[in-house]
Amino acid sequence: MDDTIIQLLEGLFYKKIMLYNDLLHCFKKERESLINIDVDNLWRISREKEQICSKIKSVRQEIISAINPGIDQKSFIPKQILELIPGKNRTKFQELYLTLTRLKGEIEALRKENMIFIDDSLQFLDEMISIITGETKSKIMYNDKCHLSRSDTNILLSREA
Secondary structure (H helix, E strand, O other): OOHHHHHHHHHHHHHHHHHHHHHHHHHHHHHHHHHHOOHHHHHHHHHHHHHHHHHHHHHHHHHHHHHOOOOOOOOOOOHHHHHHOOHHHHHHHHHHHHHHHHHHHHHHHHHHHHHHHHHHHHHHHHHHHHHHHOOOOOOOEEOOOOOEEOOOOOOOOOOOO
């Protein structure tokens, strides 16, 4: 692999890291908007996340094309890049790869937290609607681990999958 391709790959890795940083920032803004119940901002953030994910896919394709245009994108594993990088440059790319892995982990954790927040909010609203409509009496109680024990109600609200 020649130096031009190494420099191109390094630039693409940095671009991908910046995009994942932007995505992480979006998930943090999403959390704030969920807490503040700012639906308009949630829609904007959703569109921004879609744009960033599209750019990430594009950079991924550029990386694959720089290495070997014939590689099937679906079967490509990012760790394969490290095996193709010459030894003198491998340390730098391992650091970049670890940075990407860390960012992906943070994003996944925030994504899961946001989904749990949405589910809990919908369950709370569902419980309140059930109480108001008289379908059930509230049996919400905190257990010994400070978690809510909810009554068995019909689910009126749910998040989209």
